[in-house]
Amino acid sequence: MTFLVDIMVTRFPVLEDEMVFSAIRAQGAGGQNVNKVSSAIHLRYSIPNATLPDEIKARLMALGDQRITEEGVVVIKAQGSRSQEQNKRAAIERLQALVDSVSVTRKVRRATQPTLGSKHRRLEGKSVRGQVKQLRGRVRSGEGA
Numbered sequence: 001m002t003f004l005v006d007i008m009v010t011r012f013p014v015l016e017d018e019m020v021f022s023a024i025r026a027q028g029a030g031g032q033n034v035n036k037v038s039s040a041i042h043l044r045y046s047i048p049n050a051t052l053p054d055e056i057k058a059r060l061m062a063l064g065d066q067r068i069t070e071e072g073v074v075v076i077k078a079q080g081s082r083s084q085e086q087n088k089r090a091a092i093e094r095l096q097a098l099v100d101s102v103s104v105t106r107k108v109r110r111a112t113q114p115t116l117g118s119k120h121r122r123l124e125g126k127s128v129r130g131q132v133k134q135l136r137g138r139v140r141s142g143e144g145a
Contacts, residue, residue: 012052012103014095020044021088026079040079043091047072052099059102067098074098 026040047060047068061072068074078091114122 012056012099014045014092014099015051016092018045018050019092019095021091023084024077026087039082039084039087040077041084041087041091043074043076043078043088043095045074045076045095047074056099056103060099063102065098
């Protein structure tokens with residue numbers, strides 16, 4: 001049985017002015033440039049100082065994500081590309097995806113009463129199962145067993 005849940009998505013864009021970027025040397029492949037060029041990007045984003053709604057800030061702080069420090073600073077390291085600009089773009093996209101993940105609000109489910117027919121079907125099924133289990137018992141003969 002599947003249930004459809006209405007999901008309301010509101011997009012809250014993160015502002016690049018609130019981000020702090022620092023270029024660092026990347027790990028891994030890069031040939032001769034890996035030790036000379038700082039192509040990896042560290043993105044730092046302070047949740048308490050952000051212009052996001054308070055509800056979104058609270059949800060971000062409540063996340064158990066290892067990228068969020070105790071002070072509420074999101075630290076994202078992007079080093080997938082050899083280009084500093086592509087790594088910067090990737091870090092911003094990851095931050096936006098993190099904010100989008102907490103901005104999804106589910107529609108509140110209101111409990112409903114079961115119908116009379118469903119109650120009867122449930123009780124009928126229980127009695128049938130009870131009879132099946134009762135028939136599994138030891139067979140007793142008519143004379144002193």
